Amino acid sequence: MSDDLNIKKSSKIKTKSSSVSGGGTDIDYVRPAELPEQDLYHGHSFITKWIFCQDAKVIGIQYTLTAVFTGVVGLILSWMMRMQLGFPELFPFLTAESYYQFVTMHGMIMVVYLLTALFLGGFGNYLIPLMVGARDMVFPYVNMLSYWMFFVAVVVLMASFFVPGGPTGSGWTLYPPQAILEGTPGSEYGILLMLISLSLFVIGFTMGGLNYVITILQARTRGMTLMRMPLTIWGIFTATVLALLAFPALLVSSIMMTLDKVLGTSFFMPTIIKAGELLSYDGGSPILFQHLFWFFGHPEVYIVALPAFGIVSDLISVHSRKNIFGYRMMVWAIVIIGALSFFVWAHHMYVSGMTPWFGFFFATTTLIIAVPTALKVYNWILTLWRGNIRLNTVMLFCLGFILTFVNGGITGIFLGNVVVDVPLSDTYFVIAHFHMVMGIAPLMVIFGAIYHWYPLITGRFLDEKLGKWHFWTTFLGAYSIYFPMHYLGFIGVPRRYFEMYDSPYVTSAVGMNEFISVAAFIVGAAQFIFFFNVVRSLRLGKRAEKNPWKANSLEWLTPSMPPEHGNFGKELPVVHRWAYDYNVPGAKKDYITQTTPPSEVLGAEVEKT
Amino acid sequence: MWTGLVFLGVIIGSIAFHIWTPWWWTDIASNWSKMDDTIILSFWIGGGVFILVALFMVYCIFRYNYKEGRKVEYKPEDKKLEFHLTWLTTLGVVALLAPGLLVWNDYIKVPDNAQHVEVMAWQWGWKYRLPGEDGKLGTSSNKIISDSNPFGINLDDPNGKDDIIIDSNELHVAKDRPVKILLRSIDVLHNYYVPQFRAKMDAVPGIVSFYWFEPNKNGEYEVLCAEYCGVGHYAMRGIVIVEDEENYNKWLAKHETFSSFVAKQKNDNIKNNQLAKINNLLNDK
Numbered sequence: 001m002s003d004d005l006n007i008k009k010s011s012k013i014k015t016k017s018s019s020v021s022g023g024g025t026d027i028d029y030v031r032p033a034e035l036p037e038q039d040l041y042h043g044h045s046f047i048t049k050w051i052f053c054q055d056a057k058v059i060g061i062q063y064t065l066t067a068v069f070t071g072v073v074g075l076i077l078s079w080m081m082r083m084q085l086g087f088p089e090l091f092p093f094l095t096a097e098s099y100y101q102f103v104t105m106h107g108m109i110m111v112v113y114l115l116t117a118l119f120l121g122g123f124g125n126y127l128i129p130l131m132v133g134a135r136d137m138v139f140p141y142v143n144m145l146s147y148w149m150f151f152v153a154v155v156v157l158m159a160s161f162f163v164p165g166g167p168t169g170s171g172w173t174l175y176p177p178q179a180i181l182e183g184t185p186g187s188e189y190g191i192l193l194m195l196i197s198l199s200l201f202v203i204g205f206t207m208g209g210l211n212y213v214i215t216i217l218q219a220r221t222r223g224m225t226l227m228r229m230p231l232t233i234w235g236i237f238t239a240t241v242l243a244l245l246a247f248p249a250l251l252v253s254s255i256m257m258t259l260d261k262v263l264g265t266s267f268f269m270p271t272i273i274k275a276g277e278l279l280s281y282d283g284g285s286p287i288l289f290q291h292l293f294w295f296f297g298h299p300e301v302y303i304v305a306l307p308a309f310g311i312v313s314d315l316i317s318v319h320s321r322k323n324i325f326g327y328r329m330m331v332w333a334i335v336i337i338g339a340l341s342f343f344v345w346a347h348h349m350y351v352s353g354m355t356p357w358f359g360f361f362f363a364t365t366t367l368i369i370a371v372p373t374a375l376k377v378y379n380w381i382l383t384l385w386r387g388n389i390r391l392n393t394v395m396l397f398c399l400g401f402i403l404t405f406v407n408g409g410i411t412g413i414f415l416g417n418v419v420v421d422v423p424l425s426d427t428y429f430v431i432a433h434f435h436m437v438m439g440i441a442p443l444m445v446i447f448g449a450i451y452h453w454y455p456l457i458t459g460r461f462l463d464e465k466l467g468k469w470h471f472w473t474t475f476l477g478a479y480s481i482y483f484p485m486h487y488l489g490f491i492g493v494p495r496r497y498f499e500m501y502d503s504p505y506v507t508s509a510v511g512m513n514e515f516i517s518v519a520a521f522i523v524g525a526a527q528f529i530f531f532f533n534v535v536r537s538l539r540l541g542k543r544a545e546k547n548p549w550k551a552n553s554l555e556w557l558t559p560s561m562p563p564e565h566g567n568f569g570k571e572l573p574v575v576h577r578w579a580y581d582y583n584v585p586g587a588k589k590d591y592i593t594q595t596t597p598p599s600e601v602l603g604a605e606v607e608k609t
Numbered sequence: 610m611w612t613g614l615v616f617l618g619v620i621i622g623s624i625a626f627h628i629w630t631p632w633w634w635t636d637i638a639s640n641w642s643k644m645d646d647t648i649i650l651s652f653w654i655g656g657g658v659f660i661l662v663a664l665f666m667v668y669c670i671f672r673y674n675y676k677e678g679r680k681v682e683y684k685p686e687d688k689k690l691e692f693h694l695t696w697l698t699t700l701g702v703v704a705l706l707a708p709g710l711l712v713w714n715d716y717i718k719v720p721d722n723a724q725h726v727e728v729m730a731w732q733w734g735w736k737y738r739l740p741g742e743d744g745k746l747g748t749s750s751n752k753i754i755s756d757s758n759p760f761g762i763n764l765d766d767p768n769g770k771d772d773i774i775i776d777s778n779e780l781h782v783a784k785d786r787p788v789k790i791l792l793r794s795i796d797v798l799h800n801y802y803v804p805q806f807r808a809k810m811d812a813v814p815g816i817v818s819f820y821w822f823e824p825n826k827n828g829e830y831e832v833l834c835a836e837y838c839g840v841g842h843y844a845m846r847g848i849v850i851v852e853d854e855e856n857y858n859k860w861l862a863k864h865e866t867f868s869s870f871v872a873k874q875k876n877d878n879i880k881n882n883q884l885a886k887i888n889n890l891l892n893d894k
Contacts, residue, residue, distance in 0.1 A: 005842040096840045099887050169835045177814065178797035183732050183839035269749040270815030273795040274732075278752070286798060286813055320673070323685050351800065353792070353811040353818035356717040360710055367706045374698045375691070377662060382690075384669035386682035391612050391674060397615065400664065406662050407623075410655035413702075417709040419716060423634075426835040428802060476619070483623060487632040492804025494835045497843040503831050504633050505804065512632060583681035590681070607685055 028597035030574050032221040038219075040136055040566055052148070052370065054140035055565045059147045060125030066147075066154055073158070074109035075524050077102040086517025088499055097185040097500040100169030103496060104186075105161075107172025108194070110202060110499040113157065115442055117150060119307040120205070120243065123449060124212050124236045126457070131233050132220025132366045133573050135566045137211040146211070149204025153197045160186065160193035168194045169497060173297070176289050178283075180261040183261035183274070192261060195254040202251040205243060212240045221346040221554070223575035227331065228594070228609050230553045230579045231324065234331050235310020238338040239303045245342070246299035249470055253292040261285070287354055287549070288383040294345035301342040301438050306334055306447040309376055312401050314579070316380055316450050318551045319395040320387030321590055323580035325379045333372035340369045350421045359418040366416035370409070372529020377406055386584070388590075393467030394549075397448030400475040401441050408437025411486060426496075434483045447474070447530070454534070455548050456555060459562055460541030466533040477523035481516050488512065552593045554577040614669040620663045627656070636853065637804040638826035640787075643712045645807070650708060653703050705791035716808070719821040723787035726780065729760060730792065730812040731797035733841030735832065736760070737780050741771025741866055751795055751814065757874045760869055770868045773861065778832075778847040783857040787823040805847055811836050824851040 043049035053059060080102045084094045089456070125143070129136050137143045168187030169179055178184045179191050186194075216237045229237075256267040260281070262555075268289040269281035317324040324330060338396040346354065346362045380402055387397060411433040414420045424430065456461045491505050500506045500513070547556040559569035573595045581592040587604035598606075637645060702883035725746055727738040738760050740746045747762045747769015759776065782788050791802060792803040792812035802809040805828075810820040827832070831849030852860075867871075 096843070100837075100840065100842075175798055175837070178837070178839050181797060181839075183797070183841070185840060200642075202687070241644055246793065272797075273751060276756070278754075282752075283815075285815065287816075291679070321675075322681050323683065325684075326686055326691055328686065329691055351810050353816060359713050360762050363706060363710060363713070365704045370702050371695065371698050374658070375694060378694050381662060381666050384666065384673065387672065387673050388675055388679045388681050391670070391672045396612065399612075399670070400744065402666055403616065403663055406659050408653075410659055413655055413705060414648065414651050416703055417647065417651065419644055419709045419712040420651060422809060423641075423644055423648075423804075425803070425809070437873040454668070472615070476615075480620060484626065484630075484632070487630050490634045491632055492833070494637060494802065494803075494833050496837040499843050502846075503833075507630060579676065580685070582681050582683075605683075 002215050022263060028576065028599050030576065031445035032134045033222055033572075034097070034554055037135065037572070038138070041140060052137070052144060056125045056129050056137045056140065056143060057563065057565075057567075059143055060127075061120050062147050063117055063125060064123075064148065066151060067114050067122060070109045071114040071118075071152055072527075074106050074114060074153050074373055075527065077106040077109070079521060079524055081106065082520040084498065084519040086514045088532075094275050096168070097138075099498045100186050100496070101167045101172070101190070102252070104169050104172050104174075105157075106226060107197075109157070109180075110439065113154060113173065114534055115304045115438070116205070116243070118446060120212065120236060120240060121147065121208055122309065123151060123232075123307060124240065125208070126453070127232060127555060128212055128215050128236065129219070130558070130567055131230050131553055131565060132216055133224055133554050133568065133575060134219035135568065135572070136402060138215045138219050139441045141210050142207045143211045146204045146208035149200055149207065153200035153204060155190065156193055156197040156200060159462055160190045160197075163189040163193065169335045173290075173293060174257070174261065174301055175272070176257055176286055177272055180257065180269075181272070181274060184420070189538040192258065195258045195261075197257075198254045201250055202247045202254075209240045209244045211246070211252040212236060213426060220602075221575060223571045224554075224594075225609075227328065228575060228578045231310040231313040231327070231334070232553075234334050235307040235313075242299045242306070242338050242341060243303045246296045246303070250296040250587065253289055256292075257289065278446030278447070287349075287352060290352055291346070294348045295342070297348065299341045300411050301434075302338060304438055304442050306338060308401070309334060309441040310400050311449050312445045313376075313380065313383075314553070315394055315445075316383050316398050316453055317580055317582065318399070318452075319390045319392065320384050321390070322383055322387035323582055325382040325385075326375075327578065327580060330379055331374060333376050336372045337369060340365060340372075344369060344416075347416050347421070347553070349420070350418050350509070351425050361508070363416060363418040367413065368374070370413055370416070377402065377409070392451075393462070393464055393471055394448045394585075395453045396468065396471045396475075397444045397451065400471065401444035401448065404436050404475075404479065405441040405446060408433055408435075408441055412437055413418045423492070424489055426494055427489035428493050428495055429486050431488060431495050432485035435485075440482065444475070447471070450534075452549065453545035453555075454537070454541075455561075458538055458541070458564055460537050460540060461544050461545055461548070462533050462537045466529055470530045470533065473529070477519050477526065481519045481523065484512055485516060544596060547593075550591050551579075552581060552590075554593055554594055557595055577606065579604055610671075610674075616663070617637075620660065620667065624656075624660070627652075631847075635805050636826070637807065638803075638828065638830065639807060640804065640825060640826055641716075641807040642828050643715070647705075647709050647712055651705055657673050658701065662740050666766075695745055718785045718819070719789045719819065720823075723789040723821055724790050725791060727760070727791045727793060728780075728792040728801050728812065728862070730801065730834075730838075731840055732796050733834070733845040735778050735780075735801070735845075735847040737775040737777075737865075739773040739775070739861070741773055742770075743768055743771060744817065746791070747772050748866070749793070750756070751793075754795060757871065760867075770866070772867045773864045774867055774870060775864050777849065780858050781850045781852060781860040783854045784794050784821065784827055784851050785825055786854075788820055789819055789821045792818045792820075798839045799838050800834045801847075802829045802833050802835035804833070806828050809835055818883065824849075827851050827853065842851040 003588050165186050165188045168190035259265040266284035269284040272279045285453045313324050347366045481487045575594045576597050583590045584604045693779040729736040745768040748767040749761045794812040799812040806822045808820045808822045810818050830849045834845035
């Protein structure tokens with residue numbers, strides 16, 4: 001698809017294009033820029049170039065490295081948990097207290113500090129300016145502050161491991177009253193540091209998020225209409241809008257709970273009797289917190305999922321050498337899913353004690369979301385169909401994503417259907433479901449994306465052989481962790497149990513727990529193959545020529561690779577078409593980049609965008 | 610080649626695991642077999658979609674593996690196909706949702722003849738209160754809970770006087786009679802869950818939540834707390850015994866009413882006071 005309409009069919013050239021007017025007979029005409037380019041601050045010293053840096057690409061890498069560091073911590077915590085569940089009492093330091101602390105920190109780290117920060121802070125920063133054809137984010141200084149705020153948030157979070165009482169053990173959902181009462185580990189200092197860290201995260205994210213949204217809306221290059229943007233950008237854009245609307249709910253609930261803890265207010269605290277004593281709280285509502293938390297928490301799922309949807313669409317298209325199927329439907333599906341995600345939050349609360357009439361409404365909205373989501377899945381596999389599929393590591397991760405996402409999506413329909421949720425909620429079925437759909441599936445995309453864009457960032461390829469080992473152990477291992485785990489939920493094994501002893505139907509699962517634990521150790525260890533690959537390939541990886549995957553989007557079309565500060569050299573690129581003109585009939589090559597003007601590919605029967 | 614085979618193996622393995630799994634739900638002991646049915650229905654529809662999508666993907670891997678110069682289709686959109694996929698998916702969703710909502714409607718409508726049982730959750734255990742002969746539970750408040758009034762029963766409410774209080778983790782219910790569980794908590798969130806009954810609901814301090822079921826199989830069942838409630842969560846167990854009406858009544862007769870509990874406490878207090886006085890007298894001498 002491009003500016004011009006089927007030039008081959010009409011002998012005389014007519015200018016027809018969505019964004020063209022007044023160009024006369026010039027088929028390559030693109031409206032001139034309306035604003036002068038922004039001035040960029042160029043760092044000179046090591047500190048301004050690499051530490052307090054305003055270049056979105058460096059900030060993206062800083063975000064990525066910090067997020068991955070927290071992810072490694074989260075991974076190690078998951079090992080401890082699996083150690084306890086598979087082989088209880090092997091390690092004396094694994095007490096119930098520490099187990100719950102590991103559960104909590106693992107959950108919060110993986111959801112917020114790894115996935116959110118990596119997709120939006122990491123990929124968002126690196127890719128947005130490059131893919132929309134901008135020199136940098138519109139507010140580079142605020143962007144830098146955003147990263148350092150995130151950094152402080154991580155420091156505060158990690159500090160909670162070292163305060164008296166340790167980190168909070170209230171579960172990642174931090175439900176009051178238990179989160180701030182004795183009887184839950186870390187209810188003195190750990191929970192406070194968690195709440196402060198989350199607040200800092202939200203502040204930092206807001207600074208970055210405004211940048212992402214405004215850069216995408218205002219700083220696109222000439223010819224880059226909204227409906228020509230790569231789906232990666234659509235995913236990140238919509239997710240950022242969701243985050244800007246959802247994170248305030250987390251911020252206020254964090255502040256309110258901090259006040260309950262420190263000043264003794266009763267936002268979330270009703271009358272409570274502890275150890276026979278009447279506490280001074282009175283009149284608050286624990287369910288109010290849950291509404292606020294999930295008003296953030298459900299969009300949060302899509303904050304992670306939408307960038308993954310977008311990125312995987314692009315990866316599949318590039319490596320199938322075929323346009324993404326149903327681009328416009330893909331865009332609208334992303335937007336509709338994003339909008340609907342604000343109307344489904346209470347499906348996390350079917351058995352919370354809220355009025356049961358809500359069940360009808362939230363079950364309906366939740367299952368409606370399944371429709372656009374399913375359409376996206378169809379479009380991914382229809383993109384593979386009649387394509388020319390490169391089965392490299394990137395594509396393998398995309399295929400792994402499709403399988404795990406469909407699996408996790410369908411179990412989501414189980415849980416969204418209110419009455420099915422009654423027996424399954426708070427069991428291992430839920431654990432299996434959300435790890436499959438928002439743990440493994442997005443991670444598959446992250447890995448695919450790193451194998452895909454590593455040559456752009458470093459100028460070298462990651463090693464394919466190690467990559468394939470990494471993929472197969474991760475995919476097969478993770479699948480064999482979470483697929484059987486659903487069945488623990490059918491038995492009725494509740495989540496957040498430190499020990500499973502006694503009950504006859506629970507003991508039948510001892511063997512399965514051991515198996516899952518061993519698989520978890522292997523999958524975790526396989527990630528070190530990946531880290532080794534990343535470090536080794538920095539120096540020893542195969543050199544990548546420019547645009548090594550023969551992709552169409554702008555990030556591959558920079559004058560130097562890796563791109564320098566300012567991205568595009570002297571002249572900003574001019575965009576003539578969408579990013580998916582692969583194997584256009586009549587074209588000489590199997591791809592036409594977004595910057596290729598119609599006059600250079602006169603024979604190609606492209607469709608208009 | 611072998612890439613497609615491994616993916617195919619994953620699909621076949623998943624189906625095989627599902628068919629032959631030794632891990633499946635416990636034998637149901639309540640009226641909620643419709644929940645199980647809805648799950649089975651979800652398996653057929655959802656599982657069907659999973660298998661179709663995954664097989665199509667594997668087919669593409671085999672069929673369109675990279676070959677230099679392969680002719681690739683250029684067809685950005687296909688309105689007709691997209692339309693058909695949309696309504697088919699919608700149909701599938703409706704087929705899952707409609708029966709689900711019908712069962713939910715049953716779940717939240719408690720039969721009039723249900724036996725009321727108040728479950729009082731605390732860190733970390735359960736206590737119960739049953740209505741007396743009037744069939745009504747007295748009103749209550751957590752604010753007035755004390756050693757002499759462990760359920761915080763409103764002393765001005767005549768309905769509360771004959772309430773039967775059970776200071777134990779063990780509850781008995783009569784077979785084939787609906788039970789309405791009324792949930793209270795004195796401290797944090799809990800959830801009263803018996804896997805064999807399928808039903809569950811959180812206990813929230815400050816409010817009374819509820820659910821109902823009709824036990825239909827005699828036996829002893831373990832209660833699990835299903836909402837994280839602190840370090841003792843995993844050990845917060847209880848017992849429900851389903852038995853015939855006759856045995857149930859025997860069990861019920863063994864427990865005292867609130868007013869007799871209060872009277873006994875008063876007696877104890879008087880005795881204690883007398884003892885104290887005697888002690889004091891002895892000490893004085």
